[in-house]
């Protein structure tokens with residue numbers, strides 16, 4: 450009973466959707482201009498507007514009065530324009546309230562503020578730095594959309610630009626001792642390519658690696674975990690490799706040491722080995738075990754790649770002369786998989802493991818090569834046979850022609 454009596458007050462305090470028809474805030478603001486009118490125009494697309502909330506949910510005030518002195522009076526709880534430092538708390542009045550939020554979305558998280566407070570953004574804001582991101586810098590304001598809406602600024606394809614608005618703006622970031630190249634580099638990465646060009650939403654955007662609300666650079670200890678949350682097989686091999694402990698001791702961050710963080714490129718054979726450009730050379734020198742291993746892995750991988758190339762060439766030749774080599778083609782596919790496996794196994798940094806995969810691939814690649822060779826021999830044999838029968842036909846035709854002419858001549862003579 451007591452609760453029911455409290456309800457209307459509760460509704461007013463939170464600005465819950467109340468069934469009052471009057472909304473002077475929207476009515477009056479829609480008729481104003483510029484920054485004063487825009488919120489009312491945008492609000493039609495806002496998830497809060499769509500769920501029946503209105504201006505008072507964030508700004509307070511009294512929407513039942515047409516008199517601005519009353520509608521926007523402090524006495525009626527009006528807060529004015531919300532200053533940047535108090536935005537998170539304002540949003541969290543609802544978003545940290547499971548009872549309220551779960552009425553609209555039963556599975557929704559309610560830890561955004563708690564997470565935000567752990568982030569570099571949240572900590573700096575609490576210390577008075579208003580240049581960091583708060584809730585509305587990432588979600589916008591007055592047209593806040595569901596995060597799954599492709600038009601939302603936090604939708605995976607749009608998020609990098611949202612972060613870049615500050616992080617790629619040298620003027621905005623002046624005074625902080627961090628680079629402003631993350632966006633530029635990220636846009637060159639295999640991850641952005643997968644996301645933007647192939648629409649692969651499982652590829653990471655900024656927030657996948659940094660956290661949605663807890664944005665901070667992953668620490669040295671957690672980088673392998675960040676990458677490994679998707680590249681599981683690589684991580685499992687890496688953590689058992691001699692590099693795990695060695696890198697930990699050197700204070701280096703796992704995968705990033707060789708692949709970088711923002712401009713992760715498509716890895717090639719050029720990374721492995723002891724030739725200029727190989728990443729192994731950054732730390733290993735002639736005479737140490739890693740150097741030897743790098744050389745060995747490189748030559749084995751190269752050997753398989755070359756063998757695959759030769760087999761592919763010969764099969765192509767056979768195919769273009771119409772020979773049937775589909776089985777050998779299939780085999781070559783398996784050998785290609787062995788190369789991929791060897792490139793994965795490389796992350797054990799154990800040459801014997803790479804050797805195993807290479808040996809398997811070489812065997813199949815060589816047998817495909819032999820099949821190609823056989824097909825070409827068969828082709829040559831058939832070609833010889835064809836030439837022979839052509840010669841026979843020509844000789845026979847010539848013989849016939851001579852015979853006919855001879856007959857003709859005789860007939861002419863006798864007549």
Ligand code: HEC
Pocket residue numbers: 473474475477478481485504505508509510511512514515516517520521529530531
């Ligand atoms: C009759 C017209 C009218 C009504 C009703 C009205 N406003 Fe305003 N509002 C204005 C005008 C004009 C301004 C700009 C001048 C000012 O700040 O007083 C303004 C300013 C604001 C601002 C910006 C304040 C600032 O500090 O910059 C906010 C926020 C706002 N209104 C929200 C509301 C809300 C919420 C309601 C409903 C509870 C509401 N308004 C009702 C006319 C109105």
Ligand code: HEC
Pocket residue numbers: 474475478484485486488489492497502503504505506507508530531532533536585590591
């Ligand atoms: C989800 C919370 C939320 C709701 C709902 C909301 N606002 Fe706002 N509003 C804000 C915040 C936060 C700011 C401060 C924006 C900033 O710092 O740029 C703001 C700023 C404003 C301003 C000042 C604009 C300026 O640039 O000076 C006006 C006017 C305003 N709101 C009116 C409205 C009106 C009218 C409605 C209803 C149609 C509304 N707001 C609904 C959160 C909200």
Ligand code: HEC
Pocket residue numbers: 537538540541544557558561562565570582583584585586587588596597603604605608656661662664
């Ligand atoms: C640095 C950018 C950033 C800031 C700051 C930020 N968010 Fe988010 N928010 C995100 C991203 C990214 C997502 C997830 C999008 C997705 O799932 O695709 C998200 C998701 C959400 C969701 C959906 C539920 C969930 O947790 O996934 C809500 C609600 C939300 N944010 C509210 C807030 C509130 C409230 C604040 C301020 C306390 C805030 N956000 C601050 C980027 C941000």
Ligand code: HEC
Pocket residue numbers: 463464465496497500502506507536539540541542543544549550553554557584585588590593594595596597
């Ligand atoms: C009066 C309560 C209330 C306030 C204040 C409030 N919200 Fe919400 N918000 C909701 C409800 C209810 C939903 C719908 C349930 C949901 O989607 O989580 C919602 C939805 C959202 C969503 C969409 C989440 C999704 O489902 O994808 C985002 C993002 C969001 N709010 C951000 C904010 C931000 C940022 C602020 C502060 C500027 C804010 N909210 C202030 C109640 C509120």
Ligand code: HEC
Pocket residue numbers: 569570573580581582583586587608611612613614615616622625626627655656659664665666
């Ligand atoms: C409104 C501007 C703004 C937006 C938008 C923004 N940031 Fe920031 N961010 C900052 C500022 C300012 C800092 C403080 C820099 C510092 O302290 O080194 C910061 C700090 C960080 C840091 C910590 C850097 C460090 O080493 O100190 C990370 C990580 C970060 N932001 C990631 C993101 C991501 C990811 C997004 C998008 C989801 C984002 N930010 C959106 C302004 C912004």
Ligand code: HEC
Pocket residue numbers: 609612613616627628631632635640653654655656658659666667668669672675702705710711
């Ligand atoms: C694949 C994961 C990943 C993605 C995607 C990613 N980052 Fe990072 N980011 C990292 C890692 C790891 C570090 C820490 C680097 C280190 O310690 O060597 C980092 C560091 C940072 C820093 C600290 C300053 C610096 O440059 O070292 C900022 C700021 C930052 N990232 C912002 C962004 C933004 C903005 C985006 C999107 C445009 C983004 N990151 C995308 C993994 C990622």
Ligand code: HEC
Pocket residue numbers: 639640643649651652653657658672675676677678679680704705708709710713714715716
């Ligand atoms: C959210 C999941 C996710 C995270 C986190 C992630 N990646 Fe990726 N990564 C992908 C996807 C998806 C692709 C594209 C796969 C493809 O091209 O087939 C990819 C591609 C790659 C490639 C190229 C593979 C190839 O064969 O071309 C490398 C290298 C790579 N990631 C390294 C990293 C590193 C290093 C990190 C951590 C800093 C990381 N990834 C974090 C999902 C992720």
Ligand code: HEC
Pocket residue numbers: 673676677680683684685687692703704705706707708716717718720721728750789792793795796
């Ligand atoms: C010591 C350097 C080094 C470290 C550390 C390292 N990698 Fe690699 N990685 C390489 C090299 C070299 C290649 C290229 C192999 C090739 O193409 O022959 C590669 C290739 C890859 C590929 C592409 C494989 C393919 O099929 O082409 C992915 C994905 C990858 N690494 C992910 C990771 C992840 C995730 C981590 C951390 C758990 C990691 N790497 C740690 C050196 C490293």
Ligand code: HEC
Pocket residue numbers: 691692695696701706707720721722728729730731732733737738739740742743746798799800
């Ligand atoms: C950031 C520095 C760094 C890079 C880059 C690096 N290593 Fe290492 N590696 C080490 C350290 C440190 C150790 C452990 C100390 C040692 O045994 O030399 C180690 C150990 C090894 C070992 C084990 C050696 C043993 O004693 O059994 C192998 C094998 C190895 N690395 C191969 C490679 C290969 C191959 C690459 C290139 C793909 C590479 N490393 C790149 C630093 C690096």
